[in-house]
Amino acid sequence: xxxxxxxxxxxxxxxxxxxxxxxxxxxxxxxxxxxxxxxxxxxxxxxxxxxxxxxxxxxxxxxxxxxxxxxxxxxxxxxxxxxxxxxxxxxxxxxxxxxxxxxxxxxxxxxxxxxxxxxxxxxxxxxxxxxxxxxxxxxxxxxxxxxxxxxxxxxxxxxxxxxxxxxxxxxxxxxxxxxxxxxxxxxxxxxxxxxxxxxxxxxxxxxxxxxxxxxxxxxxxxxxxxxxxxxxxxxxxxxxxxxxxxxxxxxxxxxxxxxxxxxxxx
Ligand code: IPD
Ligand code: CA
Numbered sequence: 001x002x003x004x005x006x007x008x009x010x011x012x013x014x015x016x017x018x019x020x021x022x023x024x025x026x027x028x029x030x031x032x033x034x035x036x037x038x039x040x041x042x043x044x045x046x047x048x049x050x051x052x053x054x055x056x057x058x059x060x061x062x063x064x065x066x067x068x069x070x071x072x073x074x075x076x077x078x079x080x081x082x083x084x085x086x087x088x089x090x091x092x093x094x095x096x097x098x099x100x101x102x103x104x105x106x107x108x109x110x111x112x113x114x115x116x117x118x119x120x121x122x123x124x125x126x127x128x129x130x131x132x133x134x135x136x137x138x139x140x141x142x143x144x145x146x147x148x149x150x151x152x153x154x155x156x157x158x159x160x161x162x163x164x165x166x167x168x169x170x171x172x173x174x175x176x177x178x179x180x181x182x183x184x185x186x187x188x189x190x191x192x193x194x195x196x197x198x199x200x201x202x203x204x205x206x207x208x209x210x211x212x213x214x215x216x217x218x219x220x221x222x223x224x225x226x227x228x229x230x231x232x233x234x235x236x237x238x239x240x241x242x243x244x245x246x247x248x249x250x251x252x253x254x255x256x257x258x259x260x261x262x263x264x265x266x
Pocket of ligand 1: 085087088089090091162163164165166191192193194195211213214215218
């Protein structure tokens with residue numbers, strides 16, 4: 001199936017899940033359980049949205065695999081897998097901060113970001129209505145407007161976003177890195193939704209984004225949007241982006257930031 005047809009499916013399913021999650025948010029949201037740490041939470045809406053997405057995708061593409069944050073992985077027979085975060089930015093969702101997203105990507109190969117090839121991806125913020133999309137080789141879009149990363153800037157002029165792990169040990173190290181970085185860049189943003197951070201790099205609203213410990217469903221769609229908008233999207237020390245590390249920026253800035261982060265360590 002051509003990438004653009006896969007993208008149409010991703011887009012339709014993301015809109016349906018976004019409508020559901022937005023309704024649940026309006027009704028009021030409570031924590032259903034905590035996961036890897038007391039601050040890593042899931043709401044009933046995360047689970048309900050993932051069940052809806054899983055069902056719609058399996059109706060549309062019964063032979064494809066599925067890999068979602070809340071309900072785990074299931075292998076398919078087609079060689080394609082849908083990688084889904086039903087609500088990225090769950091803490092924003094819980095607090096009513098209107099900056100969270102549905103992230104849906106379809107990848108070819110094993111569902112491992114070190115080796116997969118992303119074919120299409122869609123990130124929707126159901127509160128603002130912004131929809132970011134990309135298909136491999138076809139460019140990235142916000143609605144129907146093509147996206148392009150911001151022009152090259154030196155580090156002191158770079159607005160850099162990052163995110164923090166749910167593990168407090170790792171947070172302590174991430175805080176130390178930010179203390180090093182903050183005096184050397186324009187400013188730091190921690191907005192709480194990695195998929196949107198990546199799309200904001202694509203849209204030139206941020207110069208760069210990096211994070212350590214990010215799960216595959218958080219970046220599968222957004223990384224394709226950023227790459228298709230001209231960003232370099234990289235992992236640690238030349239590897240592909242993965243849970244180990246992800247950095248997305250205009251390519252010359254990506255080199256400078258990567259040197260700095262690797263020198264300082266995370
Ligand atoms: C989180 C967000 C956050 C990032 C975390 C992710 P979730 O995803 O994307 O911005 O810093 O690493 O886990 O838990 O809200 O789906
Ligand atoms: Ca999530």
